Amino acid sequence: MKTIRAKFLxxxxxxxxxxxxxxxKKEKWIGYLLGPAGALLLNAVMASYLNVYxxxxxxxxxxxxxxxxxxxxxxxxxIDAITNVLMGxxxxxxxxxxxxARPYLLLAGVLLPITGIxxxxxxxxxxxxxxxxxxxxxxxFYSFAFTIYNMSHNLMVPLSTRNxxxxxxxxxxxxxxxxxxxxxxxxxxxxxxxxxxxGVDKSNWIHMAVILSILALPLTLLEYYYTKERxxxxxxxxEEVSTVTFKEQMRAVFADRYMFCLLFYFLVYTVGSTMxxxxxxxxxxxxxxxxxxxxxxxxxxxxxxxPMGIGIFAVWPLAKKFGKRNLTMAGFVLYGIGxxxxxxxxxxxxxVLVGQFVKNIGGLPCAYVFMALMxxxxxxxxxxNGFRVDGAAMSIYSIITVTMTGVCTGVFNLxxxxxxxxxxxxxxxxxxxxxxxxxxxxxxxxxxVGLEIITSIIVIVLLSFVNVExxxxxxxxxxxxxxxxxxxxK
Numbered sequence: 001m002k003t004i005r006a007k008f009l010x011x012x013x014x015x016x017x018x019x020x021x022x023x024x025k026k027e028k029w030i031g032y033l034l035g036p037a038g039a040l041l042l043n044a045v046m047a048s049y050l051n052v053y054x055x056x057x058x059x060x061x062x063x064x065x066x067x068x069x070x071x072x073x074x075x076x077x078x079i080d081a082i083t084n085v086l087m088g089x090x091x092x093x094x095x096x097x098x099x100x101a102r103p104y105l106l107l108a109g110v111l112l113p114i115t116g117i118x119x120x121x122x123x124x125x126x127x128x129x130x131x132x133x134x135x136x137x138x139x140x141f142y143s144f145a146f147t148i149y150n151m152s153h154n155l156m157v158p159l160s161t162r163n164x165x166x167x168x169x170x171x172x173x174x175x176x177x178x179x180x181x182x183x184x185x186x187x188x189x190x191x192x193x194x195x196x197x198x199g200v201d202k203s204n205w206i207h208m209a210v211i212l213s214i215l216a217l218p219l220t221l222l223e224y225y226y227t228k229e230r231x232x233x234x235x236x237x238x239e240e241v242s243t244v245t246f247k248e249q250m251r252a253v254f255a256d257r258y259m260f261c262l263l264f265y266f267l268v269y270t271v272g273s274t275m276x277x278x279x280x281x282x283x284x285x286x287x288x289x290x291x292x293x294x295x296x297x298x299x300x301x302x303x304x305x306x307p308m309g310i311g312i313f314a315v316w317p318l319a320k321k322f323g324k325r326n327l328t329m330a331g332f333v334l335y336g337i338g339x340x341x342x343x344x345x346x347x348x349x350x351x352v353l354v355g356q357f358v359k360n361i362g363g364l365p366c367a368y369v370f371m372a373l374m375x376x377x378x379x380x381x382x383x384x385n386g387f388r389v390d391g392a393a394m395s396i397y398s399i400i401t402v403t404m405t406g407v408c409t410g411v412f413n414l415x416x417x418x419x420x421x422x423x424x425x426x427x428x429x430x431x432x433x434x435x436x437x438x439x440x441x442x443x444x445x446x447x448x449v450g451l452e453i454i455t456s457i458i459v460i461v462l463l464s465f466v467n468v469e470x471x472x473x474x475x476x477x478x479x480x481x482x483x484x485x486x487x488x489x490k
Contacts, residue, residue, distance in 0.1 A: 014098060014106070018228040023166045026226055032156070032173040035223025038216035039108065039149050042116055044186045045212055046141075049195075050119065051409060052281050054134070055416065056423045057200045058122060063131065066417030070410040072135060077406025080143040081399040087151045088395025089246045092388075099229030100391075101155040108149030109220035115141040116213030120206045142402065149220070150401070155394050158375035159229040162476055168316050168324075171372040191284070191297035199292070199431035200424055231388075249392035252385045258377050258468040259393060265462040267400045269366065272455030274408040279447035282416075287347055287441050287448075291424065291433030296349070303353045311364035319365065324373045327365045329463045334362025336456030342449035355449070362456075377468050383475035386482075412447060419443045 018027050051069075054060045060069050087104075094100040118137040123129055157170045198204045253259050281297065289296025319327050338359025345351040374397070382388050422434035 014103075016098060016102070016228055017225045020228075021230065023161060023163075023170065027160075027228065028170065028173045030222055031226030031228075032170050032223075033176055035219055035221075035226060036153060036174065038219030039112055039146075039153070039223075041185060042112060042212045042216050043146060043150075045190070045208075046116075046119070047277060047405070048186055048280065049190070051278060051413070053120065053205055055413070055421075057202055057205060058130070058134070059423050060131075060134070061413070061417055061421065061423060063127065066414070068131065069413035069417070072138075073406040073409040073413070075406075076135065076139050076142065077403045079139055080147060080402040080406065083143045083147045084151065084398040084402060085395045087147055088391040088393075088398070090391075091151060091155065091394075092246065092249065092391030099159065099232045101152040101159060101232075102224055102227060102229055104148050104152040105220055105224040105227075108145060108152065109217050109224070111145035112141075112149060112216045112220065113213040115145040116216065117206075117210055120202075120209040124202075147398065147402070151391075151394055151398055153223070154371065154397065155390055156223075156227050156229075157371045158378050158390055159231045160227065161230050162379065162479075165320070167375045168319060168369060168372045171370070171375075172316055172368045174371065175368050186301075188298055188302055191281075191292075191301065192294045195281075195297075196292045196294050201431075244387045246392060249387070249389045250396075252381055252387075252389050253393050253396060256377075256381055256384065258380060258466050261462045261465045262374060262377060263393075263396055263400065265459045265466075266370075266397065267404060268455050268458045268462070270400055270404045271408060272452040274405055275412060275447045275451050276449075278409060278412045279444050282421075283444045283448040285433070286436045287444050288349060288352060292431070299349070299353060300356055303357055307357065307361040307364060311361070311368060315364050315368040319369050319372075323469050324365070324369045324376070325463055325466050325469060328369065328373070329460050331362040331365040332456045332460050332463070335359050335366075336362070336453050336460075338362055339449055339452040339456065343445075343453070346445045346449050352449070359452070373466070373468070376472055377466075379472065379476055379479065380468050383479055415443050415447070416440070 018024060018031065020027075054069060063069070064071070091101050091104070094103065096103055115137065118133075119141055122133045122137070157167055157174055160170055161167060194208065198208065253263075280300070284297040284300060285291045288300070315327070322330075338355045338357070338361070340355075341358060342352050342355030344355075374393070378388065378390055378393065381393075419439040420437045421440050422436065424431050424433045
């Protein structure tokens with residue numbers, strides 16, 4: 001019997017507008033570029049500035065002797081990790097005409113605006129209520145709403161097609177949504193035009209959150225309507241999938257060398273990039289420039305981000321010629337060199353901009369082809385084990401993302417507190433910045449430009465073991481032959 005969920009999704013109103021068995025232009029431009037922009041923009045702003053809201057506007061650095069902003073993100077991300085595992089299990093056991101991951105984009109489209117607004121509407125009546133609201137709203141957004149969106153969104157590329165080239169194109173478009181659309185606004189418009197106006201005025205931050213949250217709904221609906229799970233449709237006749245337990249799927253994921261190395265690589269990379277992203281605003285305000293000057297952060301982000309725009313046209317042809325793994329390894333060599341250049345003179349704008357430019361050239365393969373490489377590994381695991389592990393693997397991927405974000409945020413906030421960070425204040429309606437000690441500045445330098453040298457070396461070593469592209473086409477052909485033989489015997 002059909003579940004209520006399946007019956008609901010069978011309604012004509014929820015039927016996908018993508019019908020073709022092959023990738024269409026509207027699928028790329030609307031489903032993978034425009035559609036994700038709302039949710040990813042909301043998350044990008046949260047990732048870059050929510051901690052600033054907590055430290056500078058709500059001034060939570062003093063709560064529990066400075067320990068709250070360390071403990072709370074870590075505990076919250078443990079909860080988030082659990083919900084990611086559950087979401088992976090739910091996705092793998094979802095069967096509807098609209099797919100197994102896509103339906104959850106509809107749910108996320110409704111939840112994201114509500115929870116996004118709650119994050120910033122923190123009452124100020126007393127400290128206990130304030131802390132409770134922060135913890136509740138944070139977990140409703142990250143452990144519930146965004147987990148649902150992120151899990152389903154990240155699975156769309158590997159589930160859309162088995163064609164390696166088409167996957168690569170979709171992965172590029174998918175990441176353009178993150179890097180170009182979100183990046184332009186977060187890296188350019190925000191520090192130049194919005195942050196100086198926000199200051200530490202709480203009402204301004206709430207208005208910003210409402211606008212971004214509401215924008216996420218219609219765009220997420222576009223992502224739903226203009227994507228398609230072709231791999232899920234192919235596997236729908238395979239009854240063996242339903243008999244495989246989540247435990248067996250997890251065992252298959254961790255037993256495979258390629259998947260283990262990719263996940264460990266992603267963990268290390270996430271630590272370096274998260275610490276850099278969290279520290280960006282503080283580094284620009286107190287080390288490289290002056291507080292919310294509207295120039296420093298914009299210059300760092302734009303100059304560093306220019307390669308991301310150029311790389312759209314270059315990355316995939318290079319990946320086809322040299323291989324996704326090989327190109328990514330070469331990229332991280334440049335990534336480490338760029339970070340080293342920044343370390344030569346971390347207070348010199350010119351040197352830092354040069355380093356950021358070089359570093360982001362190196363980061364292009366990771367940004368644009370990683371999910372395509374993951375998709376290849378999913379096919380390898382299906383060939384090896386006889387069943388798909390997309391949901392299980394993606395749950396681990398998401399766990400790494402959320403737990404490392406929590407751990408890094410907690411560690412960074414502890415470093416802020418222990419090094420003597422002083423938050424800005426609001427005096428007669430005007431935001432007044434504080435003077436930071438050398439200890440605070442040195443900590444910020446390490447987080448923003450020093451740590452990624454170490455992480456680059458580690459990920460290069462890990463990627464050297466990921467030779468999954470070799471013989472992939474033969475494996476995909478064998479998977480197709482198995483399915484055809486099974487269908488013939490029925």
